[in-house]
Amino acid sequence: MMTKIKNATEILAMRESGQILATILKHLGSEVKPGVSTKDLAVIAKRELSALGGEAPFLGYQGFPDVICISLNDEVVHGIPSPSRIIYDGDLVSLDFGVNYRGMITDSAVTLIAGKPKDKNHSQLLKYTKASLVDGIAVVKDGVRVGDIGAAVQSVLDKQGYGIVRDLVGHGVGHQLHEDPNVPNYGRKNSGPWLSAGMTIAIEPMATMGSEKVMLDPDHWTVRTRDHSMSAHFEHTILITETGSEVLTELDVASE
Ligand code: MG
Ligand code: MG
Numbered sequence: 001m002m003t004k005i006k007n008a009t010e011i012l013a014m015r016e017s018g019q020i021l022a023t024i025l026k027h028l029g030s031e032v033k034p035g036v037s038t039k040d041l042a043v044i045a046k047r048e049l050s051a052l053g054g055e056a057p058f059l060g061y062q063g064f065p066d067v068i069c070i071s072l073n074d075e076v077v078h079g080i081p082s083p084s085r086i087i088y089d090g091d092l093v094s095l096d097f098g099v100n101y102r103g104m105i106t107d108s109a110v111t112l113i114a115g116k117p118k119d120k121n122h123s124q125l126l127k128y129t130k131a132s133l134v135d136g137i138a139v140v141k142d143g144v145r146v147g148d149i150g151a152a153v154q155s156v157l158d159k160q161g162y163g164i165v166r167d168l169v170g171h172g173v174g175h176q177l178h179e180d181p182n183v184p185n186y187g188r189k190n191s192g193p194w195l196s197a198g199m200t201i202a203i204e205p206m207a208t209m210g211s212e213k214v215m216l217d218p219d220h221w222t223v224r225t226r227d228h229s230m231s232a233h234f235e236h237t238i239l240i241t242e243t244g245s246e247v248l249t250e251l252d253v254a255s256e
Contacts, residue, residue: 005198006174010104011239014174014200017101018237018248020052021108025097026251028068034089034115038070042081045097055100057107057177064221069096069109074228076165076206076214077109078221090118092126094233098177107173107202108249109235121209122230125162129207129232132156132185136205137238140245142197150187153205157185163212165231168223170203173237197242204235 006014027048028041045068049056056067064078071079071094072087079085079094087093096109117123136153149170157164170183181193185205195201210229217224225231239246 004174004179005196006200006239010174011198013102013104014106014237014239014248017054017099017104018106018108018250019252020049020054020101021097021099021106021249022251023052024048024099025095025108025110028095028097029110029112032087032093032095032112032114034087034091036087037083038072038079038081038085038087039083041070041095042066042068049099053101057098057100057105061177067097070094071096071222071231071233073230075222075224076208076231077168077223077233080219080221087114089115090122092122092230092232094231096233096235104175105173105177106237106249107177107204107235108237109204109233111232111234124160125207125209125230125232128156128160128162129205130234132205132207133203133234133236136185136203137236137245137247140195140238140240142240142242144195144240145190145192146181146183146195147187147191148189149203150184150192151189153203154186157205157207163208163210163225163229165206165208165212165214167214168206170201170235172199173202174200195240197240199240200237200248201240202235202237204233206231206233
């Protein structure tokens with residue numbers, strides 16, 4: 001099944017939803033520092049979201065207990081914020097946040113290093129995972145196929161020798177947090193479902209410095225690398241247009 005073409009009203013709401021998300025993520029990024037707990041960050045996210053008139057699509061999603069996922073180091077995604085989870089100097093901190101504004105959902109993630117990087121390879125992991133997202137977005141336009149996006153993302157990550165997590169993928173987004181189709185971070189050009197202008201999707205490469213294999217923690221949420229290698233995650237919600245795309249979860253320069 002294809003993700004639905006959004007109408008003008010829905011797109012307007014998604015633009016605002018994405019700007020709220022980008023505003024909060026940017027602020028949260030500045031609060032990521034050694035000594036802060038992951039719950040401290042979640043509390044800020046919750047407060048700002050309600051101040052800006054949004055709701056939290058993650059809260060209660062399949063039972064998820066908080067408004068944001070915060071995953072450290074070898075944790076890939078879906079970490080549960082906790083007051084006892086303290087961020088240390090050099091930690092890789094992935095913030096994955098969603099916003100529901102007037103019924104329309106956007107989804108975005110970023111990975112940052114708290115304080116000073118421990119290893120320059122960690123900075124490289126962040127740099128190239130983000131670059132793979134940029135390259136994935138760059139091929140999007142009316143008529144693109146899901147495999148074209150996956151191939152573009154994969155090509156950047158393969159060149160660095162990173163593991164590409166396969167158990168988790170990008171997705172359609174808008175009315176629901178996860179809509180069809182799946183958008184994997186690997187694939188072949190000219191394969192998979194066709195996408196059209198007016199569709200909204202989340203592209204979200206998850207890369208590791210080791211194996212692509214992941215496992216689930218006993219908390220039934222936290223996904224981490226099996227070999228405990230470091231991991232990074234970047235995500236944007238984008239609107240597909242006739243000639244390209246609009247990144248809905250990137251802060252408008254005019255509003256900064
Ligand atoms: Mg997300
Ligand atoms: Mg997502």
